[in-house]
Amino acid sequence: MALSEKRIQELKQIAKGIRKDIIDITGWAGGAHIGGGMSMVDIMVLLYWELAKVDPKNPDWEDRDRVILSKGHAGVGYAPVLARKGYFQFELLKNFNKFMSPFGMHLDGCKVKGVDVSTGSLGHGLPIGVGLALGARLQKKPWITYCILGDGECNEGSVWEAAMAASHFKLTNLISFVDRNRLMIDGGTEEVMALEPFADKWRAFGFHVIECDGHDFAALDNAIGQARAHTAGPCLIMANTVKGKGVDFMEGDVKWHYGGLSTDLVAKAKESVDRM
Amino acid sequence: MSEGLTWTVYDANTMTQAEIYGEVLCKLGELDDKIVGLSADLANSTKIGKFGKKFPDRFFNVGIAEQNLFGVASGLAKSGLTPFVSTMAVFTAMRAAEQVRTDICYQNLNVKIIATHAGASFGQAGTTHHCTEDLAIMRSFANMTVIVPADGIEMALCVRECVERPGPVYIRIGRGFEPTYYEDEDYGFKIGKAVTIKDGTDITLICCGITVLQAAEAAKILEENDGLSVRVLNMHTIKPLDEIAVMKAVLETRRIVTFEEHNILGGLGSAVAEVIAKSGKGCAFETVGIPDCFCVVGYPEDLYTHYGLDTDGVVSKVRDVMKIEFEEDEDWEDEV
Numbered sequence: 001m002a003l004s005e006k007r008i009q010e011l012k013q014i015a016k017g018i019r020k021d022i023i024d025i026t027g028w029a030g031g032a033h034i035g036g037g038m039s040m041v042d043i044m045v046l047l048y049w050e051l052a053k054v055d056p057k058n059p060d061w062e063d064r065d066r067v068i069l070s071k072g073h074a075g076v077g078y079a080p081v082l083a084r085k086g087y088f089q090f091e092l093l094k095n096f097n098k099f100m101s102p103f104g105m106h107l108d109g110c111k112v113k114g115v116d117v118s119t120g121s122l123g124h125g126l127p128i129g130v131g132l133a134l135g136a137r138l139q140k141k142p143w144i145t146y147c148i149l150g151d152g153e154c155n156e157g158s159v160w161e162a163a164m165a166a167s168h169f170k171l172t173n174l175i176s177f178v179d180r181n182r183l184m185i186d187g188g189t190e191e192v193m194a195l196e197p198f199a200d201k202w203r204a205f206g207f208h209v210i211e212c213d214g215h216d217f218a219a220l221d222n223a224i225g226q227a228r229a230h231t232a233g234p235c236l237i238m239a240n241t242v243k244g245k246g247v248d249f250m251e252g253d254v255k256w257h258y259g260g261l262s263t264d265l266v267a268k269a270k271e272s273v274d275r276m
Numbered sequence: 277m278s279e280g281l282t283w284t285v286y287d288a289n290t291m292t293q294a295e296i297y298g299e300v301l302c303k304l305g306e307l308d309d310k311i312v313g314l315s316a317d318l319a320n321s322t323k324i325g326k327f328g329k330k331f332p333d334r335f336f337n338v339g340i341a342e343q344n345l346f347g348v349a350s351g352l353a354k355s356g357l358t359p360f361v362s363t364m365a366v367f368t369a370m371r372a373a374e375q376v377r378t379d380i381c382y383q384n385l386n387v388k389i390i391a392t393h394a395g396a397s398f399g400q401a402g403t404t405h406h407c408t409e410d411l412a413i414m415r416s417f418a419n420m421t422v423i424v425p426a427d428g429i430e431m432a433l434c435v436r437e438c439v440e441r442p443g444p445v446y447i448r449i450g451r452g453f454e455p456t457y458y459e460d461e462d463y464g465f466k467i468g469k470a471v472t473i474k475d476g477t478d479i480t481l482i483c484c485g486i487t488v489l490q491a492a493e494a495a496k497i498l499e500e501n502d503g504l505s506v507r508v509l510n511m512h513t514i515k516p517l518d519e520i521a522v523m524k525a526v527l528e529t530r531r532i533v534t535f536e537e538h539n540i541l542g543g544l545g546s547a548v549a550e551v552i553a554k555s556g557k558g559c560a561f562e563t564v565g566i567p568d569c570f571c572v573v574g575y576p577e578d579l580y581t582h583y584g585l586d587t588d589g590v591v592s593k594v595r596d597v598m599k600i601e602f603e604e605d606e607d608w609e610d611e612v
């Protein structure tokens with residue numbers, strides 16, 4: 001069933017809250033991957049508040065859906081989602097990056113509740129996702145595996161090795177997203193190492209590709225609905241996003257891939273989110 | 277060293293190791309048009325981007341694709357060029373290990389690798405970015421030269437010298453905020469030859485990279501407070517190891533402590549231990565490094581303190597080693 005207008009408004013408020021959390025954590029941490037954290041917020045909010053079958057009170061529940069943040073550097077955007085869902089106290093994130101903290105820049109499944117896979121080295125998530133999806137099928141488990149990839153990350157050969165396997169094994173219980181914000185570290189994706197025709201590449205690898213606006217809840221929800229209904233093989237949602245989304249002075253600026261925020265900038269950034 | 281390399285790194289105190297590397301590579305690029313640069317979406321972070329801006333035609337950013345990065349470098353070297361390749365140490369020594377071994381080392385190709393963010397220098401990033409295994413891995417690749425420069429000055433010297441050295445070279449540095457040890461370049465740097473920072477007769481501290489500065493300070497403290505005569509060797513080249521310097525330390529001080537930002541297994545400590553074992557001589561020996569574990573998260577300074585990779589840590593290890601009693605062999609007196 002499509003999302004109601006009321007629910008969409010609620011999700012938007014939640015997403016605004018998460019964006020402000022990301023700003024706070026970046027301030028506390030002294031620096032974080034804020035640009036790519038902001039661009040994926042709406043995907044993560046929809047997953048955790050609407051779609052993924054998970055239970056924060058029972059994080060190891062065997063039949064839970066699995067979520068893999070393959071673009072693991074965006075941990076600063078994942079941690080507040082898990083905290084606000086109740087996996088752990090938000091206050092603990094004041095310790096992000098700090099000595100002996102469970103929260104390094106890249107979230108670690110051995111240390112943080114709710115994190116299924118430790119990521120941070122790019123190109124590892126989708127192969128692990130293929131394994132989780134194959135494992136579910138073999139053992140007749142109901143879980144769906146969701147995998148969130150960076151667009152720059154798709155330079156890695158291992159992503160395409162996994163893509164080939166996902167379609168070879170006809171994995172319909174694996175739903176992947178590309179956070180298509182068009183930026184990496186050294187510049188735009190098309191300048192550094194061109195990906196286009198990007199959706200066609202995924203199609204050539206046997207994926208059903210659904211393109212949508214990655215900041216529009218209705219569009220994202222519709223895309224995921226289509227993906228779940230698709231029974232011929234794996235699906236990829238190409239979510240068009242803006243790096244730094246919500247903070248006017250960061251949006252689309254490669255400089256904000258990674259950065260720190262002074263108290264002044266924290267305030268300015270939050271004001272910008274308020275105006276969203 | 278070739279003619280014309282007479283300039284100095286005048287502002288080593290204000291530039292990070294990586295920045296100095298970028299500068300030096302630009303200068304070398306002017307002198308030698310066979311030099312090309314490569315990175316994998318880390319041109320700016322590793323500072324090889326300076327070379328890229330200056331010589332856009334001779335610089336290749338392959339995107340986030342480290343295996344391809346080292347494969348391409350291999351091909352460029354086979355075509356007769358001298359590639360300098362930079363990405364983080366963890367993605368060099370582990371992600372692309374086979375490309376480095378088979379495509380570069382096996383064929384003894386002229387590829388110079390400058391690996392950054394090594395050890396615990398990117399401690400806050402977590403396990404995926406810690407790199408405390410690279411020396412063990414790189415040291416086990418035949419044909420590879422492995423260098424850990426003490427600071428920016430030594431970085432400049434080894435980058436210059438490695439151009440003259442045929443075959444693959446692995447130069448390992450941190451994130452770049454480390455304090456410098458050397459004040460000028462005239463201390464006789466030579467790949468494969470340990471630098472005696474300070475002579476001594478009671479015990480030898482063998483160190484590399486950021487630990488050189490700490491070891492020099494520790495030696496001072498031990499001399500003043502404990503009356504010990506401490507020899508300090510900057511063993512910047514892990515391979516080929518200066519075995520003569522280690523043997524001299526065995527024979528002349530009979531006590532050795534190694535000190536490195538690496539797992540205590542497989543790196544400098546192991547390389548030195550191999551020489552001691554082969555010598556057949558009694559020698560009290562300890563290693564200071566990251567214990568055989570995955571590091572905790574934190575800013576590098578906190579991690580160095582936590583793992584005893586600082587002046588205090590090495591001072592207390594030296595005191596322990598001074599207490600070790602062992603039987604002197606028969607010709608002990610002749611040798612000392």
Ligand SMILES: Cc1ncc(C[n+]2csc(CCOP(=O)(O)OP(=O)(O)O)c2C)c(N)n1
Pocket residue numbers: 033035036037039071073074120121122123149150151152153154179181183184185243257316317318340342367371
């Ligand atoms: C294997 C590997 N190589 C390099 C890096 C360093 N790195 C961290 S983030 C990043 C850029 C990622 O770009 P993208 O996937 O587009 O992420 P986003 O723009 O969404 O943040 C790079 C190169 C890494 N984490 N892992």
